Amino acid sequence: MKPIVLIAAAAIAAAGLAACMEVQQTATPVKQGKYQGKPDTAPWDNEPLAGGPKWNKGDRAGWEDQIKKRQLAQHEDRRIYQ
Numbered sequence: 001m002k003p004i005v006l007i008a009a010a011a012i013a014a015a016g017l018a019a020c021m022e023v024q025q026t027a028t029p030v031k032q033g034k035y036q037g038k039p040d041t042a043p044w045d046n047e048p049l050a051g052g053p054k055w056n057k058g059d060r061a062g063w064e065d066q067i068k069k070r071q072l073a074q075h076e077d078r079r080i081y082q
Contacts, residue, residue, distance in 0.1 A: 044063035055062035
């Protein structure tokens, strides 16, 4: 009975330690020193969200205006005194 318990305990311990191992999760081989993700675009080049603020795609001034309005609405002191 004792050998079975020891074997079971060793198997559980081995499985528990194996679960702690960190495996690199990449779809392609890693190229050292090179960025692997997609390049970022400017925020004003994206489409506005459906329920969010409106600006035209590619219009930097309109996008910045929406950001300023949102920041003004989030600060109560600024909203009250302006």
